[in-house]
Amino acid sequence: xxxxxxxxxxxxxxxxxxxxxxxxxxxxxxxxxxxxxxxxxxxxxxxxxxxxxxxxxxxxxxxxx
Numbered sequence: 220x221x222x223x224x225x226x227x228x229x230x231x232x233x234x235x236x237x238x239x240x241x242x243x244x245x246x247x248x249x250x251x252x253x254x255x256x257x258x259x260x261x262x263x264x265x266x267x268x269x270x271x272x273x274x275x276x277x278x279x280x281x282x283x284x
Contacts, residue, residue, distance in 0.1 A: 232271040236264035 227234070243260035246252045
């Protein structure tokens with residue numbers, strides 16, 4: 220269990236974004252959402268990843284690493 224926790228550390232946001240994108244693509248392919256909604260989901264997932272990466276970089280800078 221510790222191996223899984225260590226592997227997932229720092230990747231939870233990216234995994235969540237990927238699952239959200241997968242769900243949006245499936246909904247788009249099924250016709251439940253239109254292309255604009257798919258693009259909005261892609262944009263939201265990208266924002267989450269960029270924000271997470273930015274926070275991680277700032278934390279490392281603050282810790283002097």
